[in-house]
Amino acid sequence: MPESANHKTSVIALCGKGGVGKTSLSATIVKILSSDPDVKVLAIDADPSVGLATALGIEVTKTVDDIRNELIQRVASGASADKKQMLSMLDYEMFSALKEKQNVAFLAIGRPEKEGCYCQVNSILKDLIGSMAVNFDFVVIDGEAGIEQINRRVMERVTHLILVSDASRKGINVVQTIKEISDSAIAYEKAGLILNRLRSAEEAETLAIPPELNYLGWIPEDNTLRTFDIEGRSILEIDDSPVITAGRNCLAKMGLWPKTDQQPGV
Ligand SMILES: Nc1ncnc2c1ncn2[C@@H]1O[C@H](COP(=O)(O)OP(=O)(O)O)[C@@H](O)[C@H]1O
Numbered sequence: 449m450p451e452s453a454n455h456k457t458s459v460i461a462l463c464g465k466g467g468v469g470k471t472s473l474s475a476t477i478v479k480i481l482s483s484d485p486d487v488k489v490l491a492i493d494a495d496p497s498v499g500l501a502t503a504l505g506i507e508v509t510k511t512v513d514d515i516r517n518e519l520i521q522r523v524a525s526g527a528s529a530d531k532k533q534m535l536s537m538l539d540y541e542m543f544s545a546l547k548e549k550q551n552v553a554f555l556a557i558g559r560p561e562k563e564g565c566y567c568q569v570n571s572i573l574k575d576l577i578g579s580m581a582v583n584f585d586f587v588v589i590d591g592e593a594g595i596e597q598i599n600r601r602v603m604e605r606v607t608h609l610i611l612v613s614d615a616s617r618k619g620i621n622v623v624q625t626i627k628e629i630s631d632s633a634i635a636y637e638k639a640g641l642i643l644n645r646l647r648s649a650e651e652a653e654t655l656a657i658p659p660e661l662n663y664l665g666w667i668p669e670d671n672t673l674r675t676f677d678i679e680g681r682s683i684l685e686i687d688d689s690p691v692i693t694a695g696r697n698c699l700a701k702m703g704l705w706p707k708t709d710q711q712p713g714v
């Protein structure tokens with residue numbers, strides 16, 4: 449746990465079109481940041497299909513949404529608990545839903561019951577990040593629908609927004625929209641774009657990336673990631689790979705990681 453009074457938690461959120469590699473990169477970033485055993489990382493899976501848990505080799509037993517549902521049921525059944533009691537119970541449940549694996553803690557948000565209304569889950573998520581984040585050096589959020597979450601101001605505590613795209617115009621258009629929305633909705637400190645699954649630096653050049661997206665670098669198409677995903681293995685177990693090196697360099701460009709000598713990315 450950080451002891452310095454000046455400690456500030458970096459809250460990193462990954463956003464982008466479905467399938468571009470947000471979950472894989474979230475897990476890779478958790479892996480990189482947690483390689484220092486003194487650094488505490490909280491990984492938050494904001495995707496209902498809990499992909500990040502699998503990518504980190506963590507089994508989810510309870511989600512934030514399960515806790516919310518229990519609370520709603522308790523209220524509906526007329527259990528007499530005052531609001532303060534409820535909140536402290538909720539707080540306790542939240543911390544007990546945290547899964548810890550050495551210096552990595554994990555929390556799954558779960559699936560909202562009613563389609564279209566994420567308000568309660570989102571407001572829980574927002575408060576939760578705030579109260580839990582102070583205990584960690586880094587919070588890494590793997591978001592499903594980036595635009596949706598930014599719209600509803602869930603992400604207001606995010607300090608570093610990582611836009612993820614593949615080498616497609618569609619992917620770039622999505623992150624451009626996310627960036628525009630977040631510029632007006634959240635007071636992040638830094639935003640930057642990572643291009644995933646590229647085969648060469650030239651591929652990035654052909655995309656004519658708008659400068660406001662702050663291109664950080666590219667992650668190569670890598671068989672290790674694919675194989676680990678197919679086999680359901682934890683990305684935390686990957687030894688050094690081009691993906692890890694490229695990821696480190698992207699984080700370094702955001703000031704989140706000490707710079708390395710090798711620069712495969714840009
Ligand atoms: N750099 C990469 N090289 C090879 N495969 C990758 C890479 N990044 C992601 N993948 C694969 O692409 C698929 C989608 O990635 P995922 O992280 O689940 O995307 P998202 O979370 O954005 O939907 C997965 O099968 C994953 O293993």
Ligand SMILES: [Mg+2]
Pocket residue numbers: 470471472495499592
């Ligand atoms: Mg995902």
